[in-house]
Amino acid sequence: MTLLLRLTGLVLFLLAWELAGRTLGDALLAPPSAVVSELVTLAAEPQSRATIWQSIAPALVGFGISCAIGMPLGAVMGRSRVWDALLHPWMSLFVVTSVAAIVPILILLLGTGWWFVVGVVVLSSVWYVVLTTYQGAVRIDRRMLDVGRSFGASRVRMFTAIVLPALFPYLLAGARIGLVHAIRSVVLAQLFILTGIGGLLQEAGMEISTARLLALLVLIMGIGLVASHGLGQLAGWLAPWQKAVGERR
Amino acid sequence: MLSVAAGLALWEVIGRLTPPVVFAPFSAAASSLLHTAALPGAIVQSLATLATGFAISAIVAIPLGFAMGRVWWVREMFHPVLTGLYAIPPVAFIPFLIVWFGLFVESRVAIVVIMSFFEMLTIASTGAANIDRRLLDVARSFSAPRHRMLTAVLIPASLPFLFTALRVGLVRAVAGTITGELLLSPANLGKLLLDSAARFNTAGILGIVATVALLGLCVQQGLLWLERHVLRWERP
Numbered sequence: 001m002t003l004l005l006r007l008t009g010l011v012l013f014l015l016a017w018e019l020a021g022r023t024l025g026d027a028l029l030a031p032p033s034a035v036v037s038e039l040v041t042l043a044a045e046p047q048s049r050a051t052i053w054q055s056i057a058p059a060l061v062g063f064g065i066s067c068a069i070g071m072p073l074g075a076v077m078g079r080s081r082v083w084d085a086l087l088h089p090w091m092s093l094f095v096v097t098s099v100a101a102i103v104p105i106l107i108l109l110l111g112t113g114w115w116f117v118v119g120v121v122v123l124s125s126v127w128y129v130v131l132t133t134y135q136g137a138v139r140i141d142r143r144m145l146d147v148g149r150s151f152g153a154s155r156v157r158m159f160t161a162i163v164l165p166a167l168f169p170y171l172l173a174g175a176r177i178g179l180v181h182a183i184r185s186v187v188l189a190q191l192f193i194l195t196g197i198g199g200l201l202q203e204a205g206m207e208i209s210t211a212r213l214l215a216l217l218v219l220i221m222g223i224g225l226v227a228s229h230g231l232g233q234l235a236g237w238l239a240p241w242q243k244a245v246g247e248r249r
Numbered sequence: 250m251l252s253v254a255a256g257l258a259l260w261e262v263i264g265r266l267t268p269p270v271v272f273a274p275f276s277a278a279a280s281s282l283l284h285t286a287a288l289p290g291a292i293v294q295s296l297a298t299l300a301t302g303f304a305i306s307a308i309v310a311i312p313l314g315f316a317m318g319r320v321w322w323v324r325e326m327f328h329p330v331l332t333g334l335y336a337i338p339p340v341a342f343i344p345f346l347i348v349w350f351g352l353f354v355e356s357r358v359a360i361v362v363i364m365s366f367f368e369m370l371t372i373a374s375t376g377a378a379n380i381d382r383r384l385l386d387v388a389r390s391f392s393a394p395r396h397r398m399l400t401a402v403l404i405p406a407s408l409p410f411l412f413t414a415l416r417v418g419l420v421r422a423v424a425g426t427i428t429g430e431l432l433l434s435p436a437n438l439g440k441l442l443l444d445s446a447a448r449f450n451t452a453g454i455l456g457i458v459a460t461v462a463l464l465g466l467c468v469q470q471g472l473l474w475l476e477r478h479v480l481r482w483e484r485p
Binding site: 002005006008009010012013027028086089090092093094095096097098099100101102103104105107108109180183184185187188191192201202204205210213214216217220221224225228 | 272454
C-alpha cells in the first residue's frame with residue numbers, strides 16, 4: 001500500500017512534468033521523455049564522462065580531508081570543556097556563514113585550480129562532520145565510562161572499548177551528512193570557476209533547450225542519492241546496534 | 250567571549266605577518282568596512298531579498314511539512330519526489346533559474362526559496378509526526394471540538410519545532426541570499442565582495458565576509474530570543 005502510494009506520487013509528478021513540458025516547450029521546461037534521451041547521449045559522450053569525473057575526484061579528496069580533520073576535532077571538543085569553549089563560537093560562525101561568501105578569498109589564496117575546489121569542499125563539509133561527532137561525544141553515557149573506570153581500564157582501553165563504539169554511529173552519520181555537503185559544494189565551486197560539472201551546467205544553461213540542463217540535474221541527483229544511500233547502507237552494516245542515529249538533521 | 254577575543258587577536262597577528270594581498274588583519278578589515286559608503290544600502294537590499302524569499306518558502310514549506318507529518322498518505326505520496334529534489338544541490342538550479350526568472354531580483358529570491366525550503370519542510374514534517382500522542386488522546390477523551398484541538402493542543406505542541414524549522418531555514422536563507430548575489434548578476438553585498446576581490450582588496454573581502462557571518466548570527470540569535478520569549482513553558 002505504501003509502495004503503491006509512493007509510486008503514485010512519483011508517477012503523478014512525472015505526468016505533471018511531462019504535461020507541463022509539452023505545453024511550455026523545450027525552451028522553458030523539457031519533458032522527462034526528452035530528458036531521459038538526453039541523459040543517454042550524455043552518458044555516451046566520453047568527454048562528459050571525463051568532466052564528471054573531474055567533479056567527483058575533488059569531492060572525494062575534500063571529503064577525506066574533512067573526515068580526517070573533523071572527526072578527531074569533534075571528539076576532542078565533545079570530551080574536553082576547554083577545547084569546546086575555545087572552538088565552539090568559531091564553529092557556529094562558520095556554520096552560519098555561507099561558503100559562497102568565502103569563495104572570493106579562496107580564489108585569491110588557492111587560485112582557480114583543483115585545490116580551490118578541494119578547499120571549498122573542505123570548508124563546507126568539515127563543520128557538519130565536527131558537529132555530528134561532537135554531539136556523539138557529548139552524549140556518551142557517563143555510566144559506561146564509570147563502569148570502565150571501576151574496572152580500572154587504561155585510557156587506551158577506555159577509548160577503544162567504550163568511546164569508539166559509542167561514537168561510531170555518529171562518525172558514520174557525520175560522514176554521510178558531510179558527503180552530501182561535499183557534493184553540493186563541488187557544484188558551487190565549479191559554478192564559480194566554470195570547470196567540471198559546474199562548467200557543463202553553465203554551458204547547458206546557454207542552450208535553447210533545457211533538456212541537457214535537466215538531464216545534468218537528474219545526474220547530480222543520482223550521484224547524491226547513490227552516495228548518501230550507500231553510506232547509509234554501510235552504516236547499517238557496520239554499526240547495526242544504533243541504526244537510527246543521524247536520521248534527523 | 251574570551252575565545253572570540255583570542256580568535257580576533259590571532260586574526261590580527263596572522264594578518265600582520267602575511268602580505269596584505271593574501272590576508273589582512275582584523276583592524277584593516279574593520280576600517281575598510283567603515284569606509285564603504287554603499288554598505289548600509291547593500292545590507293538593506295540584501296535583507297529585502299532575504300525576507301521575501303524566506304516568507305515565500307516558509308508559507309509553502311510549513312503547511313506542507315505539517316500535512317506530511319500528520320497525514321500518512323500525503324507523506325507517502327510526496328516523500329519520494331521531495332527526497333529526489335532535495336538531493337540536487339540548490340546552486341545547480343541556478344542556470345535553470347536564469348532561464349525562468351532572468352538574472353535579477355526574481356532569480357535571487359528564487360534561490361533563497363530553494364535553499365531554505367527543504368530544511369524547513371523536513372523539520373516541520375518530522376516535528377509534526379512526533380507530536381506526543383498522549384496530548385491528543387487527552388483532548389479527545391475530553392471530547393474537545395476540532396478547533397479547540399487545533400488551538401489548544403496542536404499549535405502549542407508544534408511551536409517548538411516550528412521555531413527550529415524557521416531558524417534553520419533563516420540561516421539557510423542568508424546563505425542563499427549571498428550565493429544568489431554572487432552567482433547571478435552581482436548585486437548588493439555580493440557585488441561589494443566581488444568588487445573588493447577584483448581589486449585584490451583582501452581587507453575589504455574579509456570585512457564583507459565578517460558582515461555576512463554577523464548577519465547570519467544575528468538572525469539566528471534573534472529567532473532564538475523570540476523562541477525563548479514565546480515558549481516560556483518549554484524552558485527547563
